[in-house]
Amino acid sequence: MKLENKSIGLAVTGSFCNFSEVKGVIDSLKAENVKKIIPIVSYSTRKFDTRFYNADEFIKMLEENTENKVIDSIVDAEVVGPKNLVDIILICPCTGNTLAKLANGITDTPVLMAVKGHIRNNKPVVIGVSTNDGLGKSLKNIAELIDTKNMYFIPFRQDDYSKKPKSLVLDYTYVIKTLEDAFDGKQIQPVLANRKVVM
Numbered sequence: 107m108k109l110e111n112k113s114i115g116l117a118v119t120g121s122f123c124n125f126s127e128v129k130g131v132i133d134s135l136k137a138e139n140v141k142k143i144i145p146i147v148s149y150s151t152r153k154f155d156t157r158f159y160n161a162d163e164f165i166k167m168l169e170e171n172t173e174n175k176v177i178d179s180i181v182d183a184e185v186v187g188p189k190n191l192v193d194i195i196l197i198c199p200c201t202g203n204t205l206a207k208l209a210n211g212i213t214d215t216p217v218l219m220a221v222k223g224h225i226r227n228n229k230p231v232v233i234g235v236s237t238n239d240g241l242g243k244s245l246k247n248i249a250e251l252i253d254t255k256n257m258y259f260i261p262f263r264q265d266d267y268s269k270k271p272k273s274l275v276l277d278y279t280y281v282i283k284t285l286e287d288a289f290d291g292k293q294i295q296p297v298l299a300n301r302k303v304v305m
């Protein structure tokens with residue numbers, strides 16, 4: 107139970123088709139007896155009503171299940187670093203957009219602000235990538251981040267190589283183990299998930 111008593115920042119960015127997985131992530135963190143889960147959302151997650159979710163309902167789900175208010179502004183996210191608010195940030199799901207900004211030092215969403223403050227404290231960040239251009243334009247950003255101190259990737263795979271040949275998605279079965287290894291300063295291996303998991 108390496109995650110016991112740890113404070114987790116759960117950062118959710120706008121990969122809306124993955125939102126149905128987020129409650130399961132929260133449940134699996136709770137099963138590890140974490141101390142607290144602080145939800146942090148990008149502006150897209152906070153605002154966009156999509157065919158997958160209504161934004162307000164999704165925020166309500168996050169707040170009810172984590173028993174914490176979401177951090178949904180850059181001003182609120184700024185305290186994550188100075189107050190040492192969490193032990194680790196899990197960006198799950200992480201869009202190609204957030205990956206690109208993270209790899210290039212851009213800080214214009216609450217998630218990116220929280221990560222920026224957090225890594226100045228030399229603490230780990232775990233990334234669960236989900237983007238249709240993972241083997242396209244986003245690949246260089248994955249390369250940049252996978253080779254950056256304190257950044258760890260949840261194993262990922264192609265989710266539909268015939269219809270979306272450049273698409274990558276994290277494998278949710280490895281979320282907990284990736285966090286555990288990240289606390290030990292290790293990237294879980296293999297980072298390429300080689301089997302399709304039916305959830």
Ligand SMILES: Cc1cc2nc3c(=O)[nH]c(=O)nc-3n(C[C@H](O)[C@H](O)[C@H](O)COP(=O)(O)O)c2cc1C
Nearest residue numbers: 119120121122148150156201202203204215236237
């Ligand atoms: C219905 C819908 C689904 C989307 N799914 C994804 C996705 O799975 N991965 C991704 O990288 N972007 C996806 N996007 C695009 C992002 O939401 C968009 O790039 C947004 O600017 C991301 O902002 P954020 O990274 O700050 O959350 C989707 C957009 C919509 C409307």
